[in-house]
Amino acid sequence: xxxxxxxxxxxxxxxxxxxxxxxxxxxxxxxxxxxxxxxxxxxxxxxxxxxxxxxxxxxxxxxxxxxxxxxxxxxxxxxxxxxxxxxxxxxxxxxxxxxxxxxxxxxxxxxxxxxxxxxxxxxxxxxxxxxxxxxxxxxxxxxxxxxxxxxxxxxxxxxxxxxxxxxxxxxxxxxxxxxxxxxxxxxxxxxxxxxxxxxxxxxxxxxxxxxxxxxxxxxxxxxxxxxxxxxxxxxxxxxxxxxxxxxxxxx
Numbered sequence: 001x002x003x004x005x006x007x008x009x010x011x012x013x014x015x016x017x018x019x020x021x022x023x024x025x026x027x028x029x030x031x032x033x034x035x036x037x038x039x040x041x042x043x044x045x046x047x048x049x050x051x052x053x054x055x056x057x058x059x060x061x062x063x064x065x066x067x068x069x070x071x072x073x074x075x076x077x078x079x080x081x082x083x084x085x086x087x088x089x090x091x092x093x094x095x096x097x098x099x100x101x102x103x104x105x106x107x108x109x110x111x112x113x114x115x116x117x118x119x120x121x122x123x124x125x126x127x128x129x130x131x132x133x134x135x136x137x138x139x140x141x142x143x144x145x146x147x148x149x150x151x152x153x154x155x156x157x158x159x160x161x162x163x164x165x166x167x168x169x170x171x172x173x174x175x176x177x178x179x180x181x182x183x184x185x186x187x188x189x190x191x192x193x194x195x196x197x198x199x200x201x202x203x204x205x206x207x208x209x210x211x212x213x214x215x216x217x218x219x220x221x222x223x224x225x226x227x228x229x230x231x232x233x234x235x236x237x238x239x240x241x242x243x244x245x246x247x248x249x250x251x
Contacts, residue, residue, distance in 0.1 A: 002247035003032040003059045004088065004239075007050065008066040009073065010040040014200075015066045022064070025236045031243055032059060040070055047073060051081045061250050062088035062243040067138070085249055088242040091138070099142055102149050105249060106242045111143040113234025114175060114196050115150075121223055123194055125150035129170050133157045133184065133211070134177035139198055143175055164188070176211035186216025195224040198231050 004026055008019050019035060026033035036050060047065075054063050063086045069075050079087075084094040090106040098104040107115075118125060130152035134140035144154045157167055158178075168174055168188040176184045177198035189195060199211030210227030218224050225231055 001030065001032045002061050002243045003034070003057075004062045004064065004243045005034045005036065005054045005057075005060045006064045006066065007036045007038065007047070007054075009038045009042050009047065010070050012066075012068070014202075015068075019066055021232075021236055022239060025240055026243075029240055031240060034060065042070075042073070044073055044077065047078060048081050051078060055081075055083045055086060060086065061246040062086055062239075064089055064239070086246060088239060088246055090142070090242070096137075096142075099145055106245065107146065107238070108138060108142045109235045109238040109242065110139050110177075110198060110231060111146050112238040112241075113231055114143060114198070115146050116234055116238065117196065117225065117231070118173070118194070121194075123173070123223070125152040125173065128152050128172040130154045130173045130175070131157060131168055131171035132175045132177065133164070133168065134175075134179070134198070136177065139177040143177065143198075147173070147175075178211055180211055181209050182211070182213040184212040184217060186213065186218075186220055189217045189220040191220050192222045193220065195221040196231065197225050197227050200227060200232065 006019055006022055008015055023033050054060050063082050065078050079091045082092060084092045087095050088106060090108045095106055125147055130147045132140055132144045135156050135158045144156050147154050155167060157164055165188045169190050171190055171193055173194045175196045179199055181201040195212055195217050197210035197212040201209050203209060208228055
């Protein structure tokens, strides 16, 4: 049976929701899951000791450390400590390098989920103008690489991009992953574009919104993902896929 260990440090409410959803998904499809909820004041040594223990645990094929970690902990050191063969988030430098050259075991769950949505919708990336708004190691950069692997012409936008509106309006496929509520408005979307919203932002009134102003963008787009209920469930599905793949690698 594939086994997944999820580590969560502290009391971040969003992280707790993600962990709960991952646990439920494991139960639904028959993956053995273990949750390690550590207190906010966990030391670097304690966290690395747990990772080392899980690296050696035969029942565990995938290890996921929920980010962000409390500020006193070194995220990079924790990511490096997870065995590349158990790195179901695909954040370890070995796995990042494999993604770069196109010969990978695992893909980061969110970009992989976006690609699955594109494929299932019958959208061909080859030759399309693709714009990714956001350059994080978790979503933006690997997202751009996956689109490039499928022969898209890719532009990555960020806080220093000049005339973001004009760049976005060129996109046949527009992926927003920047963490700014409703940054992408309808007038930034090309008629007939595919719009994928990776953002998950909670407003002061507790409403959950993405990085795209859904109503105005939907008037222009030929396909668009909602928030919540769009990319989020796909991220969890891809985590399950990676865990099963890790179990086959370990055999």
